[in-house]
Amino acid sequence: MTDPLHTELLEIAQEAARRAGALLRDGRPADLAVAATKSSPIDVVTEMDIAAEKLITTLIADRRPDDGFLGEEGASGDGTSGVRWVIDPLDGTVNYLYGLPTWAVSIAAEQDGETVAGVVEIPMRGESYHAVRGGGAWATGAWEGTRALACRPAPPLDQALVSTGFNYVTEVRTRQAEVAARLVPLLRDIRRGGSAAVDLCDVAAGRLDGYYERGLHPWDLAAGDLIAREAGALTGGRPGERPSHALTIAATPGVFEPLQRLLEDFEAWR
Structure with a gap:
C-alpha cells in the first residue's frame, strides 16, 4: 500500500x-x-x-x-x-x-x-x-x-539506442564529445535531446535503451531517476555509486552493465 x-x-x-x-x-x-x-x-x-x-x-x-x-x-x-x-x-x-x-x-x-x-x-x-x-x-x-511504463527488453549493446547530453563548459563538452565518438561505433546510435528529465522518462517509456551524462545536478535527475527505476530501468553512476554530478546512467537491464563498463573504460566522468 x-x-x-x-x-x-x-x-x-x-x-x-x-x-x-x-x-x-x-x-x-x-x-x-x-x-x-x-x-x-x-x-x-x-x-x-x-x-x-x-x-x-x-x-x-x-x-x-x-x-x-x-x-x-x-x-x-x-x-x-x-x-x-x-x-x-x-x-x-x-x-x-x-x-x-x-x-x-x-x-x-x-x-x-x-x-x-x-x-x-x-x-x-x-x-x-x-x-x-x-x-x-x-x-x-x-x-x-x-x-x-516499462523499459524496453534489452537488445545487444550494438543495437542499443542511447541518449546523452553535453555540458556548457567548453573543456567539459569537448571531453564529452570524445567519449561519444568512441561510443558511436559500438551502439545503434546516439541521441542528444537537450533535457535530462525527458531522456530519463524516455528510458522509462521504452523510447530509449539507455542514457548517460556527466555534470547533472540533483534537480536535473531526481524525478526522472525515480520514474526510470520504477519502470524497471537500472540507474547509477560509476561502479558501485549512485547517479551523481560525476556520472549518471539509466538503462534497461542488460544494457546498463556493458554501457557502464564502457563509460568507466573511457573515463566518461573525467
Whole structure:
C-alpha cells in the first residue's frame, strides 16, 4: 500500500508541474531573451525559468509550509518536516529559448533524503510522467487514460539506442564529445535531446535503451531517476555509486552493465 504522505506529495507535485507547464507553454514571450547565465555564457536562464520556479515554490509552501526546497533557480531551505522538494522549473532551457519542444518541468519530493515521489511534465508533447517509490511508473498523454511504463527488453549493446547530453563548459563538452565518438561505433546510435528529465522518462517509456551524462545536478535527475527505476530501468553512476554530478546512467537491464563498463573504460566522468 502506498504511504498516504507519498500520495499527498505526488498530488501536490502534479498540480505544481501542470500549472508551471501551462505557464511556460502559454506565457512564453515572443521576444524571450536571456535573463542571466550560470556556468558559462551559453548556460542560460530566462525570465520564464524564474517565474515557473516562483509559481511552484509558492504553491508548495502554501500547502506544506514546513517543507524544504532545492531549486535550480535559487529556491533553498532545509525545512523542519523531513520533506524536501527538488525542483527544476524548466529543464531544457536552451531548447525553450529557441522554440524547440524538448523541455520539461521536473519536481521530486524527498523524505529523509530518499526520493519518494516524482513528476516530469512535458507540455509540448502533451505528456506527464509520475512515480511514487514502490508504486511503479505511469504516464498520461495523447493516449486515453493513464498507462503503466516499462523499459524496453534489452537488445545487444550494438543495437542499443542511447541518449546523452553535453555540458556548457567548453573543456567539459569537448571531453564529452570524445567519449561519444568512441561510443558511436559500438551502439545503434546516439541521441542528444537537450533535457535530462525527458531522456530519463524516455528510458522509462521504452523510447530509449539507455542514457548517460556527466555534470547533472540533483534537480536535473531526481524525478526522472525515480520514474526510470520504477519502470524497471537500472540507474547509477560509476561502479558501485549512485547517479551523481560525476556520472549518471539509466538503462534497461542488460544494457546498463556493458554501457557502464564502457563509460568507466573511457573515463566518461573525467
